[in-house]
Amino acid sequence: MKLPVFKNVKIRSQLSPAELIRSTVTSGLGELNDTGALCILTGRFTGRSPKDKFIVEEETTKEQINWDGIYNHKFKEENFEILLNDMVSYLDAKENMWYRTCIAGAQPENHNFEQYKAMVNDETYHSGPVLTPLFK
Numbered sequence: 001m002k003l004p005v006f007k008n009v010k011i012r013s014q015l016s017p018a019e020l021i022r023s024t025v026t027s028g029l030g031e032l033n034d035t036g037a038l039c040i041l042t043g044r045f046t047g048r049s050p051k052d053k054f055i056v057e058e059e060t061t062k063e064q065i066n067w068d069g070i071y072n073h074k075f076k077e078e079n080f081e082i083l084l085n086d087m088v089s090y091l092d093a094k095e096n097m098w099y100r101t102c103i104a105g106a107q108p109e110n111h112n113f114e115q116y117k118a119m120v121n122d123e124t125y126h127s128g129p130v131l132t133p134l135f136k
Contacts, residue, residue, distance in 0.1 A: 004088040006097070013099045015127070020098070024124040040125050056080045091122060098127035 015023070021038050024030040030040040054075040055061055065072050091097045100119045121127045 004084065006088065006092050008092050009094050009097045011097055011099055014101065015098065015124075020124050020127055027124065029123060030125055038125070087120075091120065094122050097122055098124055100127050 012023075021030075021032075024038060024040070025032060030038050033039050050071055053071055054073045055065055056077050057065075057067070057074045058077060067074060098119075098121045102117055102119060119127060
């Protein structure tokens with residue numbers, strides 16, 4: 001898979017938690033409470049349904065995933081490419097986007113290169129201030 005090319009959007013990469021919080025507050029998307037914690041009104045739909053997990057079945061996932069059809073749904077690679085192109089068009093029309101490379105998990109002895117994830121978001125508060133303690 002080739003990496004997407006963004007032509008118009010300003011990419012903000014690897015910002016610190018303090019920078020992300022400041023940007024969230026400055027843009028009016030959140031505020032600090034009396035203890036200094038970032039508070040965000042997320043609206044009615046705040047969670048992700050565990051039954052909405054779609055994974056591209058290919059060589060690296062074929063034998064690694066429990067394809068139960070309840071929680072892990074197979075997603076065709078050609079459909080992923082269509083979705084990726086739609087996402088790139090959506091983000092490229094934004095003024096800013098936030099990019100972070102991180103690793104999931106709290107146990108350093110279990111970290112390896114394959115666990116690194118790229119997170120791309122159109123809002124600051126999805127890119128790190130809340131997730132930083134969980135993703136290193």
